[in-house]
Amino acid sequence: MSVRFDFMHFMPYVHLPENHKEYHSTWVDFPNKYYDAKKGYALYQRYLAELVMADKVGFDAVVVNEHHNTAYSMMAAPNLIAAAIIPQIKNAKICVWGTPPNLEYPNRLAEEYAMLDVMSQGRLEVAFPLGTGMEYWANPINPSNARERHRESIDIILQAWTQDGPTTYYGDFYTYRYLNPWPRPYQKPHPPCYIVGTGSQETIDLAAKLGFGYSSVFVTKQRAQELNQTLRRLAAENGHHIQPEQLPLQVITYVAETQEKAEEEAIPHIRFFFEDALRTTPTFLAPPGYLSVLELKKRAALADKLHGAFSFETVNESFFVAVGTADQVVEKLQEWGERVGTNHFNLLAAIGNMPHWKVVKNLTNIGQDVIPRMRARASTERRVAAE
Amino acid sequence: MTATAFPPQFKRETHTVNGVKTIVLTAGSGPPLVFLHGAGIWHGINFAVPWTQKFRVIVPFHPGFGEADDDPAMTEIHDYVMHYLDLFDALGLDKFHLVGFSLGGWLAANFAVEHGHRVARLVLVGPAGLRGKERPKGDFFLLPPEKIPSLLVSNFDVIKPFLPEDPKDLDFMGARYREGGTLARLLWEHPYDTKLPRYMHRLTMPTLLVWGEDDKLLPVQNAELWRQRIPKAEFQTFKGAGHLVLDEKREAVDAVQRFLS
Numbered sequence: 001m002s003v004r005f006d007f008m009h010f011m012p013y014v015h016l017p018e019n020h021k022e023y024h025s026t027w028v029d030f031p032n033k034y035y036d037a038k039k040g041y042a043l044y045q046r047y048l049a050e051l052v053m054a055d056k057v058g059f060d061a062v063v064v065n066e067h068h069n070t071a072y073s074m075m076a077a078p079n080l081i082a083a084a085i086i087p088q089i090k091n092a093k094i095c096v097w098g099t100p101p102n103l104e105y106p107n108r109l110a111e112e113y114a115m116l117d118v119m120s121q122g123r124l125e126v127a128f129p130l131g132t133g134m135e136y137w138a139n140p141i142n143p144s145n146a147r148e149r150h151r152e153s154i155d156i157i158l159q160a161w162t163q164d165g166p167t168t169y170y171g172d173f174y175t176y177r178y179l180n181p182w183p184r185p186y187q188k189p190h191p192p193c194y195i196v197g198t199g200s201q202e203t204i205d206l207a208a209k210l211g212f213g214y215s216s217v218f219v220t221k222q223r224a225q226e227l228n229q230t231l232r233r234l235a236a237e238n239g240h241h242i243q244p245e246q247l248p249l250q251v252i253t254y255v256a257e258t259q260e261k262a263e264e265e266a267i268p269h270i271r272f273f274f275e276d277a278l279r280t281t282p283t284f285l286a287p288p289g290y291l292s293v294l295e296l297k298k299r300a301a302l303a304d305k306l307h308g309a310f311s312f313e314t315v316n317e318s319f320f321v322a323v324g325t326a327d328q329v330v331e332k333l334q335e336w337g338e339r340v341g342t343n344h345f346n347l348l349a350a351i352g353n354m355p356h357w358k359v360v361k362n363l364t365n366i367g368q369d370v371i372p373r374m375r376a377r378a379s380t381e382r383r384v385a386a387e
Numbered sequence: 388m389t390a391t392a393f394p395p396q397f398k399r400e401t402h403t404v405n406g407v408k409t410i411v412l413t414a415g416s417g418p419p420l421v422f423l424h425g426a427g428i429w430h431g432i433n434f435a436v437p438w439t440q441k442f443r444v445i446v447p448f449h450p451g452f453g454e455a456d457d458d459p460a461m462t463e464i465h466d467y468v469m470h471y472l473d474l475f476d477a478l479g480l481d482k483f484h485l486v487g488f489s490l491g492g493w494l495a496a497n498f499a500v501e502h503g504h505r506v507a508r509l510v511l512v513g514p515a516g517l518r519g520k521e522r523p524k525g526d527f528f529l530l531p532p533e534k535i536p537s538l539l540v541s542n543f544d545v546i547k548p549f550l551p552e553d554p555k556d557l558d559f560m561g562a563r564y565r566e567g568g569t570l571a572r573l574l575w576e577h578p579y580d581t582k583l584p585r586y587m588h589r590l591t592m593p594t595l596l597v598w599g600e601d602d603k604l605l606p607v608q609n610a611e612l613w614r615q616r617i618p619k620a621e622f623q624t625f626k627g628a629g630h631l632v633l634d635e636k637r638e639a640v641d642a643v644q645r646f647l648s
Contacts, residue, residue: 144571145459283532288575289568293561300557 007054008063014353057367061093068138100131101153110160122186127194144289161190211240255365273352326369409455415439419483423491434633451569486510517612518579525605541601541629587616594620599628
């Protein structure tokens with residue numbers, strides 16, 4: 001089995017004001033007066049360079065995504081980031097995972113993704129997230145029928161990509177009299193597609209029905225394993241065979257000389273990520289009608305259980321976190337990959353407010369000591385299997 | 388949890404209207420009085436008990452609220468007008484008094500605009516639905532859920548018995564979230580009615596407008612929006628009462644009764 005490594009960047013705005021803890025959220029209503037464009041410029045320069053570097057040190061793909069009204073991410077429009085890096089990235093795939101289709105006109109999203117696919121000579125991969133609850137507070141879209149709109153939007157995009165235009169579409173949300181977008185995707189019939197989700201049954205069902213990959217985010221180790229099993233089973237029932245590569249595993253990764261050094265260097269930024277970048281309210285997470293009542297109660301009960309100060313031990317135990325030496329990280333990835341049935345690792349390797357030098361060090365170590373070893377192991381296993 | 392303890396004299400009937408199951412509470416005898424509740428009915432209807440001495444009081448649950456079933460296909464106020472047209476026909480209600488509170492006031496006004504010949508007298512209690520020149524007041528979705536109960540009343544003791552002891556009670560939280568979802572289907576895009584003002588000249592039946600002077604959800608200044616368009620409406624406000632003016636002030640309940648008698 002081959003192995004694939006992605007580098008995912010969130011591009012956070014890290015220069016939070018000193019009093020930022022006084023705000024209940026760094027999303028939705030966190031005042032944008034705290035955004036300093038000059039600092040933003042410097043961050044974009046740096047973050048774009050980090051994405052380009054990942055390609056040079058041997059990552060197979062770079063991943064960007066979309067969020068609004070938040071210091072968590074400066075990628076309100078990830079296609080702009082993708083367009084900026086395409087000319088600088090020679091080998092890696094460009095993954096836009098992605099723009100929530102509900103936040104754009106479906107034909108326009110089909111066009112933009114087709115543009116990126118053509119511009120990159122077929123290196124684009126896309127995901128169709130529903131969008132976090134927070135996006136529905138920031139955008140003028142009704143959360144109560146978001147799932148229905150999401151399905152219709154994807155349906156339109158796939159029709160635009162797979163059928164020769166002009167076609168028509170008469171839906172519940174959109175009417176197209178001439179669905180005929182130019183350009184069309186470079187990859188045929190279209191770029192690889194994923195659903196991104198936090199594990200709700202509805203998103204799993206959708207991925208299974210469409211035969212898309214599924215990227216679970218912020219789910220516990222136990223849950224990720226269950227989700228992948230469920231997806232494989234449900235997809236098979238729909239006549240799709242899910243490949244390991246379609247199940248990217250998101251791992252917070254930091255590699256240093258010793259475990260102590262790795263933890264010392266990484267933990268403050270993991271703390272920032274969970275405590276500050278991800279700080280939001282239950283109401284922002286679940287706008288009315290966005291979740292089923294059952295799901296809301298499940299999450300409320302879980303949030304109550306996880307409530308409390310940040311603890312690296314808890315995070316390390318619950319989530320996929322690989323912080324240590326290259327040997328340790330290789331061992332963990334190997335074990336987790338086998339457990340959840342994937343060969344595709346999506347590494348969060350620029351974590352929270354991590355300074356540039358640590359990201360460079362981390363990417364270098366991963367590129368030199370983790371990726372080659374994992375590839376070597378994979379090819380040995382392939383040879384053994386062949387014999 | 389005591390939220391659904393309705394007064395014992397009210398009898399419960401189940402009705403299925405166009406495929407949606409709903410519960411109708413009825414008590415008393417006399418001319419029919421239909422009460423349309425707000426965006427939640429967990430605070431009970433104790434205030435309606437005095438009315439049962441003179442009226443047949445009919446309190447239906449709106450689809451998506453309280454004990455009624457959901458119907459996700461009901462996505463605009465007019466769907467509720469049509470729902471009530473069916474329900475009132477099923478109940479054999481030809482002409483009746485219509486009292487609407489908050490969201491129910493918005494709904495009552497829409498019903499009365501379209502089917503005025505069936506409404507003997509109209510009472511709007513702290514009605515939602517009209518947009519002021521400034522930012523629309525009373526955008527329910529801007530309120531943090533944990534603060535909503537205290538924003539509903541002037542005197543918190545009035546609704547305390549209807550709230551769970553544990554503020555994180557999952558069943559109560561889930562029930563309110565479900566009603567919030569129903570409300571989002573109706574008015575996420577516009578927390579006000581863009582069409583109603585155009586037709587309010589049709590509210591020619593005797594109309595009473597009631598408001599709590601300490602209404603923190605829909606401040607009493609909003610009454611002006613209604614009074615401008617229903618110039619003949621009687622208008623009464625009550626001191627020491629919040630949005631739930633009927634729950635808080637017996638005088639308001641009596642004023643409604645006098646107006647309808």
